[in-house]
Amino acid sequence: MVLDSFFRRRKKKIKDNEENFSLTILKSLDENIANLKRMLEDPNDLVIREFTIGDSEHTCAIAYIDGLVDKQLIHDNIIKNLQLRIQQKELPNNAEQLLDVIYQEIISVTGLKEETSFDKLSNALLSGSTILYLEGIDKVLVLETMGWETRSIEEPVSETLIRGSREGFVENLRTNMVLIRRYIRDPNLRFKTHQVGRRSKKKLVVSYIDGVIHPDILKEVNRRLETIDMDDAPESGFIEQWTEDSFLSPFPQMDNTERPDKVATSLLQGKVAILLDGTPFVLITPVTLGNTLQSPEDYYERWLIGSLLRALRYLASFIAMFAPSLYIALVSFHQGMIPSDLAFSIAATRQGVPFPAFVEAIFMGITMELLREAGARLPKAIGQTIGIVGGLVIGEAAVQAGIVSPIMVIIVALTAVASFTIPSYSVAISFRILRFALMIAAAVLGLYGIILVYIMINIHIVNLKSIGVPYSSPFAPNFLGDWTDLVLRAPVPMLTKRPKYMQTNDKEAADKGEH
Amino acid sequence: MAKICISIYCALCILLVGCWDRIEIxxxxxxxxxxxxxxxxxxxxxxxxxxxxxxxxxxxxxxPTDGGNSxxxxxxxxxxxxxxxxxxxxxxxxxxxxxxxxxxxxxxxxxxxxxxxxxxxxxxxxxxxxxxxxxxxxxxxxxxxxxxxxxxxxxxxxxxxxxxxxxxxxxxxxxxxxxxxxxxxxxxxxxxxxxxxxxxxxxxxxxxxxxxxxxxxxxxxxxxxxxEGDEAKGLGYVTKENKGGVVKTTIDDQIVTLEIERSKSDITLKNKKRGNLKIDIKIDMEVGIAETFGSRRITSPKFIEKAEKAGSNQIKEIVNQTIKKVQEQYEADVLGIDNVLQNEHYDLWKEIREDWDKGENYFVQSTINVKADVKVIESGVSDKITNKNRRDY
Incomplete structure (x- = not known):
């Protein structure tokens, strides 16, 4: 009920202050310039340069926003050409013909187009294009002269690998596209541009490989992206949250990565990458639960190592979710299930602890979350202090003070370490949320409660879809062929098929033994 | 709204039960x-x-760190x-x-x-x-x-x-x-x-x-x-299959101890004459020589043969002693013969079940024959330890 109105929200045009300026391009150069200035209220980074073309009587003007353009390019390839190269040439008197000559012969910039709509003009100008006005004609030339300060390509901070490419995406969309292109030279690699943000008008690029991807997935992604209607999408997280299948689910239904190699691999599996200008995080969709527990390094190391690391990560995700709740259930309800010697020693260490196991576990769990959050927010230089304060002071002192038992500290530490091994930060967070749910269930109903919640989680996962692809595949629905690259990773020569659950058009990823 | 209310009630149903049966360790x-x-x-x-x-x-x-507690x-x-x-x-x-x-x-x-x-x-x-x-x-x-x-x-x-x-x-x-x-x-x-x-x-x-x-x-x-003692040992030879133990025997008045590596006992019924059931117990044993006194070469086939024979006799004797005791004194079949009868001769067992080691006491009346077969399969890492012929310097 609430949601319907949420989605029914209409696209509205932003109301511009239309009174001050005309929405059309006029023939008069002066009026055009005045119009432009009025629209932007003449900011000091708007540069307008008027000059005559060569020796002729024709006047023209270029306008650009300082800082968004490559000034060298404007000087060498536009102004110089218009002023000097013209001299050797007879120019037509007709403005229309002159524009054509300028377009065809004079300006040496690759991105160049004629524009008649004022609406698009402002967008181009604010994206870093230069506008060339010519006296006597209601058309302008838009020259792509974008050039601004960008961060250089660096190692991705959030996903470090021991072995693998050190290149990470940056904030610049074009650079990111280049990074993908450098991995895949397939002519079928496609980049489809959308615009998001009513006011921010950001570029968003959907990347896929034509002929590999299932067309319905692409159609669905594009359909969802077209529904996006908000002022601004500062980060790809906004895109993810707008287009995901279930916003109530604790599990992320899109993967985000800073690694071009990961994107390239995913594209080759028939997935879609969504690049947003201004963020180094690229979204990959559809994604399955199995994908979220994979790291590119699984493929870069030999298969035995890769398989072991995978299996270890599955184990770790179970520990991260279940360890504290199992502790609560066993210590508070099912002491008969603990081996005798361990039961006696836990009983001994818990002697004098004033809280039941649940309160103890919640206390330590929240402490752990606080430490982690503090460590993530603090500047790197101070971040280490948190480790010392947290580990030594809270862990050690809490045991000494008899507030928690030493076994609890081990459980909490083990849980934390296990959750750090999950490669995707967002999945690790959802496991943390579920961990608390499981702890409450364990405190109320013991092992029975844990099993109930586990069944509920499974029902949810089986029900969940990411752009129509079952989140639990290839476990359920079961695609036996995909198990070669799931919990274990088969040797590379055996990975000849693209994932079945993606229903790719081109099934073979490699030829098997044939030349 | 109604849905929210219902889900709150459901949650309360679970949560208000309140850690039912919870007793801390x-x-x-x-x-x-x-x-x-x-x-x-x-x-x-x-x-x-x-x-x-x-x-x-x-x-x-x-x-473990702070030692015991008084x-x-x-x-x-x-x-x-x-x-x-x-x-x-x-x-x-x-x-x-x-x-x-x-x-x-x-x-x-x-x-x-x-x-x-x-x-x-x-x-x-x-x-x-x-x-x-x-x-x-x-x-x-x-x-x-x-x-x-x-x-x-x-x-x-x-x-x-x-x-x-x-x-x-x-x-x-x-x-x-x-x-x-x-x-x-x-x-x-x-x-x-x-x-x-x-x-x-x-x-x-x-x-x-x-x-x-x-x-x-x-x-x-x-x-x-x-x-007790050898009586229990005899019971062990019959019922403890493959579980180890020792057979102590003497060869030429010197002690030889055999260690059981593998053992298997087989109980078979020879006739179905009630009142005088003939039962064979066959014990097959593979042993190693664990200890010998004296200074013989134990690898000689003759010695091995002797050891096997002595071991067999020893086992036979001990088991017979046990059987005598449980049959005559205790009148209780603890050898597992009842199990064999039930599994392999069910028709007979159905009839005598009520009178096996009670009532008519067919167990006591039956004749139990013991056969033992001992095989030496290893002799330890040395042939002989002392040398009789060698003079002291």
Whole structure:
């Protein structure tokens, strides 16, 4: 009920202050310039340069926003050409013909187009294009002269690998596209541009490989992206949250990565990458639960190592979710299930602890979350202090003070370490949320409660879809062929098929033994 | 709105139940051993029992780093009465902890208790029936007061009950001790009205000796006698398959000890003449030479042959002795012949079941023939240790 109105929200045009300026391009150069200035209220980074073309009587003007353009390019390839190269040439008197000559012969910039709509003009100008006005004609030339300060390509901070490419995406969309292109030279690699943000008008690029991807997935992604209607999408997280299948689910239904190699691999599996200008995080969709527990390094190391690391990560995700709740259930309800010697020693260490196991576990769990959050927010230089304060002071002192038992500290530490091994930060967070749910269930109903919640989680996962692809595949629905690259990773020569659950058009990823 | 209300009610249903059955681990009184004795002031007509439970005091166990704790790691509580369950509840009055039986390791029953017919079954009832009891609990018979064994202070263990349990685990090295019998097996024996043996312990001050077997007559589940030393060994040769042990024999007046590597016993019925059933027990054994006295070359085929023959004779003799005792004195088939008859000659078994080791006593009337075949398969790492012919310098 609430949601319907949420989605029914209409696209509205932003109301511009239309009174001050005309929405059309006029023939008069002066009026055009005045119009432009009025629209932007003449900011000091708007540069307008008027000059005559060569020796002729024709006047023209270029306008650009300082800082968004490559000034060298404007000087060498536009102004110089218009002023000097013209001299050797007879120019037509007709403005229309002159524009054509300028377009065809004079300006040496690759991105160049004629524009008649004022609406698009402002967008181009604010994206870093230069506008060339010519006296006597209601058309302008838009020259792509974008050039601004960008961060250089660096190692991705959030996903470090021991072995693998050190290149990470940056904030610049074009650079990111280049990074993908450098991995895949397939002519079928496609980049489809959308615009998001009513006011921010950001570029968003959907990347896929034509002929590999299932067309319905692409159609669905594009359909969802077209529904996006908000002022601004500062980060790809906004895109993810707008287009995901279930916003109530604790599990992320899109993967985000800073690694071009990961994107390239995913594209080759028939997935879609969504690049947003201004963020180094690229979204990959559809994604399955199995994908979220994979790291590119699984493929870069030999298969035995890769398989072991995978299996270890599955184990770790179970520990991260279940360890504290199992502790609560066993210590508070099912002491008969603990081996005798361990039961006696836990009983001994818990002697004098004033809280039941649940309160103890919640206390330590929240402490752990606080430490982690503090460590993530603090500047790197101070971040280490948190480790010392947290580990030594809270862990050690809490045991000494008899507030928690030493076994609890081990459980909490083990849980934390296990959750750090999950490669995707967002999945690790959802496991943390579920961990608390499981702890409450364990405190109320013991092992029975844990099993109930586990069944509920499974029902949810089986029900969940990411752009129509079952989140639990290839476990359920079961695609036996995909198990070669799931919990274990088969040797590379055996990975000849693209994932079945993606229903790719081109099934073979490699030829098997044939030349 | 209605949906939200319903889901809140559902959540309350679960949450308000409020940690149902929750007892924290430190509030549990872990009972690791239970013993049953006759109460001292019992009258003959109304039998009073004494139940002693050994509780663990976890803080007394101490962490591995700070050594033992002088206050003791256990606490024994005794109550008397005639219903064990009732006595069990009485015990809760004596301690701040909730008695908790899921870590029970051993049940020790005094010989005096089980000499009366049917008492053993009655005593075991609660241990078999109660949901907190595990079927892996070991059951053992104690000579004299069972309670005494819980008061000893073994050197290497903090808890007497755990010590007794560990001693019983060592049984594989000897042929003359029984494998520990678990509660589940006791339940089977009692249900099947079969005669059976239970292992015995003797309290020895700060230790126990685990030796011999108490023989129970199936019909009355009453303890009819004991098998000791070689008698228990003979029983072991027949019933303990593949479990090790030794055969001590002499060759030319010098001791040769054989260690059992593999053993297999086969019971076959030769005729179906009721009143004189002929039963063959064939024991095949593969042994290693563990110890020899004297200075012979033990690799000679002649010696091996001698050793095999001596071993076979020894086994035959010991087993015959055991059979004589259980057949004539105790009249209880603890050799497992009943099992063979039931599995392989069911028609016959159906008819004689009620008169096997009771009533007509066909077991006692049958002739049991023992064959033993010993094979030496290894001789240790040396041929001979001393040399008779060599002079001392």
């Amino acid at each position: 430190e509030e549990r009184g872990f009972i690791i051993g239970a013993s049953v004795d006759l109460a001292e002031n019992h009258q003959n007509n109304n039998q009073e029992l004494m139940l002693t439970s050994q509780f663990v005091v976890p803080s007394g166990l101490g962490a 206050s003791g790691a256990f606490m024994n509580l005794s109550v008397t009465g005639n219903s064990l369950f009732d006595m069990n509840r009485d015990m809760a009055k004596l301690t701040s902890l909730t008695p908790f039986y899921e870590h029970l390791k051993v049940i020790i029953i005094s010989e005096e208790v089980v000499r009366e017919p049917h008492v053993f079954g009655n005593v075991m009832d609660i241990f078999i029936r109660d949901h907190e009891m595990r079927r892996g609990v070991k059951v053992v018979i104690s000579e004299g007061q069972a309670q005494q064994t819980f008061d000893m202070k073994p050197k290497n263990e903090d808890l007497p009950a755990i010590f007794i349990e560990s001693v019983m685990e060592n049984s594989t090295a000897n042929a003359n001790v029984l494998e520990p019998i678990h509660l589940g097996e006791v339940h089977e024996y009692l249900l099947g009205n079969r005669s059976f043996v239970l292992p015995r312990i003797f309290p020895l001050g700060n230790s126990v000796e685990y030796e011999g077997a108490a023989v129970f007559q199936g019909d009355t589940n009453k303890m009819v006698g004991i098998l």
